[in-house]
Amino acid sequence: MAEICQVKFWFMGEVRRFEAVAGSADLSALRRSPSKIPSATDCALILCTNEASINWCFGGIMRTIGIRVAPSAVTFAVYDAAAQAVVNVEQIVIPAAFETPDALKYIRSNLLDVLREYKVTRAGIRATEPSAQNPSIPRIEIEGVLKEAFASSDLEAFYVGHISSIASRLGIDRAALKPMIDGESDPGIENWDRMNKEQREAVLCAKGAVNA
Known part of the structure; x- marks a missing residue:
């Protein structure tokens, strides 16, 4: 079974959390939580690792x-x-x-x-x-x-x-x-x-x- 990891993004002044299949770079693999997330055009390539959580500065400056x-x-x-x-x-x-x-x-x-x-x-x-x-x-x-x-x-x-x-x-x-x-x-x-x-x-x- 594919490992699921928590990914936390910093996007336009908000912290948004997703679940993604480890190792996946496919945006469609993301399960939205909460439902409000950036559109695909706002997204960079996402490579999820085996880390329990990833802090990422996404679409803005933290x-x-x-x-x-x-x-x-x-x-x-x-x-x-x-x-x-x-x-x-x-x-x-x-x-x-x-x-x-x-x-x-x-x-x-x-x-x-x-x-x-x-x-x-x-x-x-x-x-x-x-x-x-x-x-x-x-x-x-x-x-x-x-x-x-x-x-x-x-x-x-x-x-x-x-x-x-x-x-x-x-x-x-x-x-x-x-x-x-x-x-x-x-x-x-x-x-x-x-x-x-x-x-x-x-x-x-x-x-x-x-x-x-």
């Missing part, structure tokens, strides 16, 4: 964002899942004259603009570790505002992750993640050695957001 918050700035990285490349790494600096309410509003507004500009579909926030001895209140406040902003946005999904959570989404051991963050090992990202710690955390968080 972009994610990773956020690393500091008390006076937010570092973000935009990641293109199809190209497996970092699109941009940038920092939003809070004006020194802003009081807390204005600072939170400033960060929220700017990050939502970034989501729209890059057509981001998934996001991740590198959260303060619960074991931190001297947690930063401003950082925690900003993280809370970003959670609310993402929850009320058009994002398909987002996560708030500590080191262990990010490592799990990347499919690596927690022990392997710290050397990457410290720049001691390179995950294959261009200019990795030129990034600072916050930028590396944002990039890894963005890569993890593919599995948010």
Whole structure:
């Protein structure tokens, strides 16, 4: 009996799932679930493997964002899942004259603009570790505002992750993640050695957001 595998496509801002006969490149072999699927003219050649699931960027670009918050700035990285490349790494600096309410509003507004500009579909926030001895209140406040902003946005999904959570989404051991963050090992990202710690955390968080 032919093996059936689950195939998940990213198509025009929607995740659509199909079942296909393993090894088949015949579109007629697809069983539609749900019924709304791309027309044959929209479809590329589909080769189903024996993998339990396939993540594919189909008919559009799947972009994610990773956020690393500091008390006076937010570092973000935009990641293109199809190209497996970092699109941009940038920092939003809070004006020194802003009081807390204005600072939170400033960060929220700017990050939502970034989501729209890059057509981001998934996001991740590198959260303060619960074991931190001297947690930063401003950082925690900003993280809370970003959670609310993402929850009320058009994002398909987002996560708030500590080191262990990010490592799990990347499919690596927690022990392997710290050397990457410290720049001691390179995950294959261009200019990795030129990034600072916050930028590396944002990039890894963005890569993890593919599995948010």
